[in-house]
Amino acid sequence: MSAAPLAVFDRIISDRGSVYAVSGAPVASRAEIDARLAELKSARRFAKATHNSWAARLGGEGIKADDGESGAGAIILRMLESEGLDDHLVVVTRWYGGKHLGGDRFRHVIGAVRHYLAHRPT
Incomplete structure (x- = not known):
């Protein structure tokens, strides 16, 4: 697994009771993605979340x-x-x-990813 820790930004967006967080880390393989997802869900709060939507690019493949x-x-x-x-x-x-939330949920996903991109460790 990568040496970089999983960066977690919790409770960054709230709307009509829904709460959003964004997390991420460098990964080198599908197995590492699965390990990072398991690491995130090892925290009870994230395991009980309604959705943990994700994406990754490995060598340019999404x-x-x-x-x-x-x-x-x-x-x-x-x-x-x-x-x-x-x-x-x-x-x-x-x-x-x-x-x-209707279409606002997409706006919140975009806002969460923008937050991650702006604040992720480099």
Whole structure:
């Protein structure tokens, strides 16, 4: 596994009861992505989240998972591609607050990824 720790930015966005966090780290393989996801979910709070949507680019190839938040993985992946950030995993976590957010949920995914890109350790 990479030496870089998993960077977690919790409770960065709140809207109508839903709360968002964003996490990420450099990764070198699919096995490392799985290990990083397991590391994140080892914290009970993240294991109980409604969605842990993620995307990564390994050697220029993108992989993603929505975890029930339809379209979120594709948004994260597009942002990684436009940033040119390879060999990196970004996870957007959402705890559902009881009210549907409609299209605002996509705005929040974008905002969470922007927060990560601006504040990630280099």
